[in-house]
Amino acid sequence: MTVADLLSILPQTVLEGLLLGFVYAMVALGYTMVYGVLGLINFAHSEVFMIGAVIGLEVFRFWGNPDAPVISNPFLLLFVALVFAAVGSGTMAVLVERFAYRPLRKRGSKNILVPMITAIGVSFLLQDLTRIYAALRHNEFNMQYRTFDALNTTLMLPLQTTIQVKGIIIILVSVLMLIGLTYLVNRTKLGKAIRAVSQDMQTAALMGINPDVIISRTFLIGGSLGGVAGVLFGLLYTNVTPYSGVLPGLKAFTSAVLGGIGNIPGAMVGGLVLGQLETLSGTYLPFLTNGNFGTEYKDVFAFLTLVLLLLFRPQGLFGQNVSEKV
Amino acid sequence: MSALHRFALPLSIGLTALSAIGVLLSLLGQPVASGGLLNALLILGVASVMGLRLPTGWRSGLLAVLALALTVLLRTNTDDKVAFYLLLAVLIASFLLPNLTRLVRVALGAAILLIAVPIAGLSNSFLFELGIQIGIFAALALGLNVVVGQAGLLDLGFAAFFAIGAYTWGIFGSPQAAQFIGGFPAQGLSGNYLFLFMALAIITAAITGVLIGLPALRLRGDYLAIVTLGLGEVVRVFANNLDKPVNITNGPQGITPVNRPDVGILADFLRAIGAERIYGRPIDDAIAYSFFFYLLVLVVIGIVILVNVRLANSRFGRAWVAIREDEIAAKAMGIPLLPTKLIAFATGAAFSGIMGAVFAAKQTFVSPESFTLQASINILAFVILGGMGSIGGAVVGAAAVTVLNLGILKDFSDLLNTWRQTGVNILGYNMANLPPQLNPAKYERLVFGLILILMMIFRPEGLIPEQRHRAEMQEARQEAQEGGSK
Numbered sequence: 001m002t003v004a005d006l007l008s009i010l011p012q013t014v015l016e017g018l019l020l021g022f023v024y025a026m027v028a029l030g031y032t033m034v035y036g037v038l039g040l041i042n043f044a045h046s047e048v049f050m051i052g053a054v055i056g057l058e059v060f061r062f063w064g065n066p067d068a069p070v071i072s073n074p075f076l077l078l079f080v081a082l083v084f085a086a087v088g089s090g091t092m093a094v095l096v097e098r099f100a101y102r103p104l105r106k107r108g109s110k111n112i113l114v115p116m117i118t119a120i121g122v123s124f125l126l127q128d129l130t131r132i133y134a135a136l137r138h139n140e141f142n143m144q145y146r147t148f149d150a151l152n153t154t155l156m157l158p159l160q161t162t163i164q165v166k167g168i169i170i171i172l173v174s175v176l177m178l179i180g181l182t183y184l185v186n187r188t189k190l191g192k193a194i195r196a197v198s199q200d201m202q203t204a205a206l207m208g209i210n211p212d213v214i215i216s217r218t219f220l221i222g223g224s225l226g227g228v229a230g231v232l233f234g235l236l237y238t239n240v241t242p243y244s245g246v247l248p249g250l251k252a253f254t255s256a257v258l259g260g261i262g263n264i265p266g267a268m269v270g271g272l273v274l275g276q277l278e279t280l281s282g283t284y285l286p287f288l289t290n291g292n293f294g295t296e297y298k299d300v301f302a303f304l305t306l307v308l309l310l311l312f313r314p315q316g317l318f319g320q321n322v323s324e325k326v
Numbered sequence: 327m328s329a330l331h332r333f334a335l336p337l338s339i340g341l342t343a344l345s346a347i348g349v350l351l352s353l354l355g356q357p358v359a360s361g362g363l364l365n366a367l368l369i370l371g372v373a374s375v376m377g378l379r380l381p382t383g384w385r386s387g388l389l390a391v392l393a394l395a396l397t398v399l400l401r402t403n404t405d406d407k408v409a410f411y412l413l414l415a416v417l418i419a420s421f422l423l424p425n426l427t428r429l430v431r432v433a434l435g436a437a438i439l440l441i442a443v444p445i446a447g448l449s450n451s452f453l454f455e456l457g458i459q460i461g462i463f464a465a466l467a468l469g470l471n472v473v474v475g476q477a478g479l480l481d482l483g484f485a486a487f488f489a490i491g492a493y494t495w496g497i498f499g500s501p502q503a504a505q506f507i508g509g510f511p512a513q514g515l516s517g518n519y520l521f522l523f524m525a526l527a528i529i530t531a532a533i534t535g536v537l538i539g540l541p542a543l544r545l546r547g548d549y550l551a552i553v554t555l556g557l558g559e560v561v562r563v564f565a566n567n568l569d570k571p572v573n574i575t576n577g578p579q580g581i582t583p584v585n586r587p588d589v590g591i592l593a594d595f596l597r598a599i600g601a602e603r604i605y606g607r608p609i610d611d612a613i614a615y616s617f618f619f620y621l622l623v624l625v626v627i628g629i630v631i632l633v634n635v636r637l638a639n640s641r642f643g644r645a646w647v648a649i650r651e652d653e654i655a656a657k658a659m660g661i662p663l664l665p666t667k668l669i670a671f672a673t674g675a676a677f678s679g680i681m682g683a684v685f686a687a688k689q690t691f692v693s694p695e696s697f698t699l700q701a702s703i704n705i706l707a708f709v710i711l712g713g714m715g716s717i718g719g720a721v722v723g724a725a726a727v728t729v730l731n732l733g734i735l736k737d738f739s740d741l742l743n744t745w746r747q748t749g750v751n752i753l754g755y756n757m758a759n760l761p762p763q764l765n766p767a768k769y770e771r772l773v774f775g776l777i778l779i780l781m782m783i784f785r786p787e788g789l790i791p792e793q794r795h796r797a798e799m800q801e802a803r804q805e806a807q808e809g810g811s812k
Contacts (some may be wrong), residue, residue: 041548057465103783107802112547113480114786117710120703121778128772135762246699250555257552292571300563303556307541310553 006287011159013283014276019167019236021275022174025268026229027252028259029181030093030222032267035256036198037211037218038105039112043119044096046249047126048223052089052230053240054130056081060146074148074171081231082173089227093219096122102212130242145238170232177228178268181221185264194218198262250280254306260316269317277302335379342369349395353402365408368396372412378417383403386421386430392416393438400446400453401604409735410446410453414460414725415439415616422718422790438622447620448604454616456732458688461623462681463724465630467708468717469677474706475715475792476638478650479543483558484705487675489565489697490534491527491682495520496692499585505573517585517687523681524626531679532672534561543664546653558702562751566694578587580693584686589614592621603654619688626684627721630677634717637673647715648669668739707778713788722790730777731770739765 027049034042042203059081063070071077099120104115107214134141151166185191197214233248234240255274259266281301286294309317345367352364375388396413399406419435420426447454470484497503500514515523542553569577593614596602602609637643645666648656657663686692704727712723742765745752781788 035548041551099780100783104786108534111786113474113710114782116480117707118779118782120707121782124775125770125779126775128769132769132772197786249698250559250599253552253558257549261548263530269539294567296567297563300560303560306556307553308547309542310545320671 006284008160009283012163013279014042015161015163015167017276017279018272019170019275020279021272022171022178023229023233023236023253023271024248024255024275025271026174026177026225026232027248028255028267028271029178029264030226030257031253032259032261032264033194033218033222036262036264037194037201037215038101038115040115041253042222042247043116044100044122044126045093045222045226046245046252047123048086048089048093048096048245049128049226049230049233049249049252050240050242050245051092051126051130052085052227053234053244054134054143054230055085055088055227056231056234057143057145057240059084064146064148066146074150077148078151078169078231078235082228085227085231086224087227089230090220090224092126093223093226094216096126097219101217127245134242141242143240145234145240147238151235152259166235168188170236173188173232174226177225181225184221184266190214190217251302254302257316258306258309260318263316263318266316266318273317274302277305334374334380335384338371338374338378338380338388339384341367341374342391344698346391346395349399353398356505360502361693364399365406368399368409368412372382372415372419376415376423378443382425382427386426386434386545389416389420389430389434390437391440393420393434397442397445400442401449402540404450407453407737410456410730411733413442413446414729417748418718418722418725422722432520437560444620445618448601448613449606450477451613451616454620455612456728458616458619458623459732460728461620461627461723462685462688463705463708463728464721465623465627465681466678466705467712467720467724468627468630468634469674469681470705471674471709471712471715471720472634472637472646472677473670473674475709475713475720476643476650477646477667479667479670480547480554481560481671481674481702482551482699482706483538483702484554484674484678485697485699485701486538486558486561487531487534488678488682488685488701489694490531490675491679492686492696493565493682494527494530494679495523495683496581496584496686497574498523499581499687500581502573502576504582505576514585515691517587520585520587520683520687524680527679527683528676529679531675531682534679535673535675536668539668543667543671555699555702556665559699562694562697564701565697575694580691580695582691584690584692586615586687586690587618589618592618601690619684622684623681631717631721632681633673634677638717642666642669650715707774711777711781713791714790716790717787719788719790723788726789727774730773735770 027045028089030045031042031111033297034040034045045138058075063080064074072079101115104118134143137285151164151169154162155165155168156162183191185194192229193204193209193214194211194217196207197211197218199210204214230245233244235242251274252271255270256267257270258274260269261267278298278301282295282298285297285301343585345364348367349365371388372392375385375392380388393413393416396409396416399409400413403409417435417438420431420438443453443457447457466484466488469487470481471486473479473481498515499517499520501512503514504510504512538554538557542550542557545553565575566578568575568577575581589611593609593611594613596605596609596617605613645656645661648659648661649663649666653663708723708727708812709720710723711726712721713719
């Protein structure tokens with residue numbers, strides 16, 4: 001491969017990285033917002049994301065059944081799937097907060113490991129509940145998304161780049177969601193309350209904000225974003241299992257740390273950066289190392305970048321350097 | 327409760343005597359009670375001796391009687407797993423109950439570990455398997471307990487060190503090494519080198535611990551968690567893909583067969599003491615290896631616990647606790663942070679490295695599948711379940727989860743299957759209609775997840791809390807009460 005060849009596949013690679021990056025960014029927001037208000041790595045968020053993907057799949061199967069379609073327009077169907085996934089995943093996140101995390105908060109334990117272990121427990125529980133559901137309903141837990149020609153049509157772009165219609169939808173939906181979230185957090189009363197609680201829960205409570213309500217809303221927002229991202233992810237990779245949330249969740253969390261955990265714009269940028277890192281290293285590593293180290297090392301590359309970045313900027317790209325009070 | 331305590335002694339003596347008589351009768355071929363009733367009696371007996379307030383002498387005596395009764399029962403009724411779990415409970419009780427003399431602890435522990443369990447294992451080799459698994463997981467839990475429990479450093483990639491230990495022996499004790507080292511014996515080193523490589527695995531794992539720790543330990547809390555998680559994945563990805571350009575790990579297929587030490591002497595020993603009569607067949611390789619690995623795991627666990635106890639009370643152990651409680655205060659007191667944390671990392675890594683080598687030989691197979699993020703999280707769950715920072719807790723946590731996964735859930739599945747086939751009615755529901763997908767053995771995560779959630783809500787300090795930690799939790803609870811409903 002010559003340098004010209006390598007350069008010619010660059011735009012396509014960057015575009016694919018962008019799609020992945022937007023999905024990561026939306027999931028990363030769920031991690032970073034919960035971390036902002038509770039200081040907790042919500043491991044169960046990857047399962048909230050996966051449940052969104054499963055809900056989308058079921059909507060496609062129920063109302064998009066090719067023999068008797070209730071909704072024959074694939075775009076409308078996708079819209080319905082996104083709405084259902086957002087509501088379902090959001091509700092799931094709120095329930096998790098209500099029944100697993102709130103009892104811990106009420107007891108006032110100072111150990112940060114306790115809620116994190118709970119989160120891991122919730123994550124296991126949701127994985128296997130989904131597995132039972134899939135086993136009973138589909139008799140297997142490897143579920144396939146229904147595909148539609150209208151969504152898979154390939155469009156030509158300049159610079160020898162191609163994109164599928166669903167790719168455009170993914171970018172559109174995520175940009176809209178991210179703009180919406182930025183508006184919500186920065187311009188609305190709820191957003192102000194979320195920022196207040198994440199800055200100082202006790203003082204916020206003194207100012208007449210009910211932290212429990214705000215925390216619950218934060219889970220709702222983060223969960224809905226995760227659910228939407230789940231449908232988009234399912235659309236992109238067409239395959240969902242009860243465990244398919246784990247790896248994207250891990251990457252999304254890495255994105256959140258990369259951008260500075262607790263920081264909302266940071267999570268978006270972190271997701272986009274990680275998406276690029278992953279696809280670029282996946283495409284170019286085999287060429288640069290003569291095929292000795294292939295695409296399978298893209299995760300290693302992503303994690304090592306994270307380690308390097310954290311060594312020089314321990315607070316992430318956008319995080320604030322908070323010196324610890326004694 | 328007070329009434330229960332007043333009658334504690336007669337109650338537990340009565341229950342123990344009844345179970346002993348039950349066992350004796352079934353031994354004489356006169357089973358007055360069905361197996362289920364006898365088990366229920368034994369459960370009550372063990373529970374009363376463990377849970378009620380008893381004088382030291384009586385408690386030691388009753389524990390010994392129960393251990394003896396359980397051993398006899400396991401010998402006559404080889405499929406009675408409940409009896410085996412109860413034997414484990416008696417073992418744990420004899421180590422952890424507060425008011426026993428050291429002599430009683432050592433005598434009871436040695437009798438159960440060296441006589442009762444081997445007799446049970448020879449009668450039913452699955453019990454050896456269970457014991458070996460518990461031992462392996464307990465070593466991992468003890469290793470992580472040093473890092474998370476004692477030093478308070480959250481490590482989410484701990485399985486990496488286990489992998490390093492396993493591959494250290496897996497590569498050189500198998501035909502694998504000849505693939506990339508010219509002139510290496512084609513079948514790999516003979517199994518007897520395992521003992522040397524267990525020592526080497528300690529070193530390689532500890533070095534890996536330092537290498538991972540050097541960058542990671544400059545970070546704190548959650549950042550440390552994600553970086554260790556990432557680096558743990560890095561180790562697994564390398565194990566999964568280093569079959570090219572040079573074939574070092576044989577990639578996802580894994581390495582097999584890994585050589586095992588020669589157990590001829592042990593088999594001869596078993597024949598000499600007449601173990602054939604218990605085994606029911608001539609002593610073969612399978613049972614000799616089961617017994618060998620049981621003993622090996624026992625020795626390794628013994629060493630690990632000894633080192634761990636000594637370290638916990640040493641200058642390092644106290645420095646770890648100081649760092650866990652307050653890093654800045656510890657630094658102000660003159661504790662060098664990075665070296666102290668690195669020693670914790672290397673110690674934990676060494677514990678799991680040595681067990682990794684044993685694991686490779688025991689399975690005769692090493693593959694990256696055994697060292698996923700899931701494995702790391704499972705190990706963490708053992709530690710949390712048992713009680714962070716508590717040495718007894720780590721062992722109990724590992725034992726509880728292993729018994730649950732390998733024993734109880736599988737038995738429950740079998741029970742459901744029999745019900746399904748015979749079409750038993752339960753609460754008006756015909757079990758024959760139960761969908762076959764609902765097989766509890768497949769849903770261990772569900773049970774495991776529920777246990778973790780409930781434990782954190784109702785008993786966050788773990789099954790066997792560390793003394794210091796217990797005090798803290800009580801303090802927090804009091805504060806929460808005094809603060810009213812915030």
